[in-house]
Amino acid sequence: MAQRSLTQDAPASPGFATIALRVALIYAAARVVTTVFLLVAGQLSGFDSRFGPDAGLGDLVLGWDARWYWIVAETGYPSELPRTDAGEVAENQWAFMPVYAYLAKVVAIPFGQWVVGAFIVSIVAGYAASVALYYLLRERLDSTAAMWAVAFFAAGPLAALFQVGYAESLFLVWLFLALWCVVRRRYVWLYLLIPLMGYTRPGVLAFALFLGLFGIWRFVTRWREPLAGREVAHIVALGLLAVVVGFSWQLLAGWVTGESGAYLATELAWRRNWIPGDAAFFPLEGFVSASAFWFGSVWGLSAELGYLVLAASVAGVAAILLFVPQVKRLGVEVRLWSASYLIYLLLVFFPQSSIFRLLVPLSPLWGAFAVPRSTAWRVSVLALCTLGQWWWIYNMYALGNAIWQIP
Template sequence: MTRALVRMPRALSIALVYVTARAVTALMLVAAASASTAGSRFGAAATVGDLSLGWDAQWYWYIAVNGYPSTLPTTAQGVGENAWAFMPLYAWASNAVGSLFGSWGVGAVIVSLLCGYLACLVLFRLLAPRTGRIAAFWAVVFFAAGPLGALFQVGYAESAFLLLLFLGLDALVRRRYGLLYAIIPVMGFVRPGVLAFALMLGLVLALRWWRRRTDPLSSREIVHFFALGALAVAVGFAWQVIAGIVTGDPGAYLETELAWRRNWSTGETTGFLPFEGWVSAAQFWFAFWGLPPWLGVVVLVLLVAGFGGVLLRGPGVRRLGPELRLWSASYALYLLAVFFPQSSTLRLLVPLSPLWGAVAAPRGSARATRMLRVGVLALGLALQWLWIWNVYAMGDTFWRVP
């Protein structure tokens, strides 16, 4: 059956996969809405529409309607949670589409659904030359029906960011650098993460320089890498500058991000220190689970080392090519530098989705490969339901926030 689907026009076969995955997710959301109680964030009479426009979607709606505050809200602990933590383009695009239907929420869901489908198409195009068409097709299946599949049909910016990210990676791999001058600025104002793209560009340039005898690196390409890297860095810091100018507080953006971190920290949050968040979070979570905090740091080190080992020598990973592996390393390093791991961690890992290509790679016999792929799909759907159940049906405590 897989071979028959792969032989179809790509847009049609992936549409069949995507629509099926979205129908399954919709059933899960219906079940979650029905199970919602008075103790949930959404109440006992929740609808799928409530769930689709809950949590961060409320912030995007606020931005579309009210814009950004010129005065930062404050609490007893410092700057409070506010809209500056969220980039504007998804909110504005949803507003433009929603104006056709008289509803921002309808526009948000349409933008997420459409961007998710297009991201599937680009992911297949990105992976097929490296993994083969069948493995690339299965990678799209895992991507569309995976643990965070619900993000493709709720008011979150992830699917729009993923579309732009995959387009950017595809342009880089095909060495169509001109497209990146348009993609990078848009990507940078949809969701944070463009600084990781800047790091990847630097690493790819270093690798190309190292391999220049077997893979010639022209002066024109070097200029492109430097220019695109500078552009990505400028875009990556531009939002901090804009927030500082509008509010009159140079630290407005970082202080806003720290407002969310205070909800998870047992001590005083005095400022941003790169890489400190993961160490603090490891200790926080292990203490929360009744385990020695130092053990959390040990586990963190093992996880980082294990991930690095997978990128270097993991089964199926090497065939993804240097650009996708360097993107995965760059984004992981970016998260280590800026993020405080909490309930949103799984959602923040979605930009690593090109690694589905390694998961979908053949393993041993055809039967073993088929069993593995079916097992991964089943596990992905089970985890998706577990995620939806916790953050939408339950949504009653601090660790059930998407």
């Protein structure tokens, strides 16, 4: 009797089809809201906006960096770097990886327009990423919390990326699957996922750092979970693969153009939109320069205050990842990935308005917001996500006419 009672009290885990349907309903509802926001933003777009008056959905899908992916799909990559009148390397296609651009081109074949293929790839990849995120978080959270985290993700402040021609949603599919593989110790799949990540958008070097930190953690805690030689070999080989993939694009750009620093010079070309003149790169330089730029030049405060805020922010984020119980619930893999990606950004990125978009790979942290069981809390978070989504769409797509309104 006792055994039968226990069996009856333990509900069976929902199957994949059930989970996929639940996620689909949440994702579809979120996409309806995003579509309404984009339509309203198009109507609010004026002569001062990048998109002009009465912009349509197609205009917004192909807006901003999406146009660069379209150029990649139509013309490929230049063998000679374009130059400005001052002789500096100008913005060009080498800053954008090929997988998303060419996949959208293939999908667009029946429709005859790349923008349609880009929309389809983005929205389908966003759904696939939502399913993958559920299963990643389900390793540490109950089904209800994981599903709420998916809702936050699908309706989050940057959810418009699931409907425009950006590579983020496709990258997130590979990333969430890769993290799930690490959690489940299914390393073989990573030999495919790492190259897919690396040639979809920048960030695979952060995954290399993650694998290094994860390997150290596995070694230190091997008394809790045995560490076989085969697992060590996989972690080391995959870490090296991620490094090779991460630097291969720079080598390819240098080989095709005949300029060894082609990729770096291309990336720095975008920085001149913020800080004119010759730009140099070394680790941490971007955040240090940006602290002085934003606090000193733009906001009229002091550069020293900017440096202080930067240091305090780094310490605060480290404390959150180390000590906040809701974050710790997500597991060491998600925390190590989050730390690795933030370190990567700190080392290589010049923070400006795109920082919001570049933080999207931290989406597994939505699970921490879903841990509290209060329905009022979860509904409030979802409402704030939706409000933040409108704020981002309004500024980046309805307005898009100020230095901080570039996605």
